[in-house]
Amino acid sequence: MSIIMVAAVGRNGVIGKGGDLPWDIPSDRKHFKALTVGRTVIMGRRTYEELGKPLPQRRNLVVTSRAIDGVETFPSLDAALAAAEGPVALIGGNAIYAEGMAHADTIHITRVHGEPEGDTVFPTIDTARFRLAETAPGERGPRDEYGFDFETYVRLPKSA
Template structure:
């Protein structure tokens, strides 16, 4: 069975984006994302892919879309999250968004890696609420961005047995 990890950055209200873009600048989070996902399959919705604009290098890019005609060079497509998971064929995959894909993936995920940004932004997309009865925090590293001055924490949650 494939192992799923969600990776996400949220503001203090669980916001993850606005108008299909990130509302903050946090280079440390982008480096963290790249470090963790490089060499692994990444699963995302089509709108998330469109916001990135290209396949991410050194990763197997799997885009979930209801549009059977949608194609992009360097990308595999799946009609559903379940179909995307089946494509993993037992490998560990990272779910990278967006909001609807996170909502569908959370019950199927063993680990969540969150960059908690210590500020609130104007967002129109949100990460689903984390049920503390289901998840246990196993790691937290708090820092302040040298470039933007934003406080943030890299947090790892593991599903309780």
């Protein structure tokens, strides 16, 4: 099963502020959509609350201890992964990314060219498990608050 992780991360590691994104980058929203459409997306409860409704063209699974109307909920990431069929995208927040490091085969980071204030950060990428395979410059559009690059990390083969 292909499991990718997708995150936009400031140069200071920040991914969120007050339950929302700390920037407005429409071009990255398009990139996120292209990476995740057709996949089962798994997210934490606060990330789902920020979205407000399930993402279209994707099966949405929310990890939470609560019951939430209108979306499938699971008490743990493992339970959500067990329920997923086909390709998966782990889309945050912090704990889902941290726990997801043990499961993802590829990590797609949009490296935002800014250091905005925030209260949520991306966990450290374990360089014993992942290597940076590619960095590609992003094309900043007129409405994008910051420039950005796309970094692709791939899981290293297990050492013998």
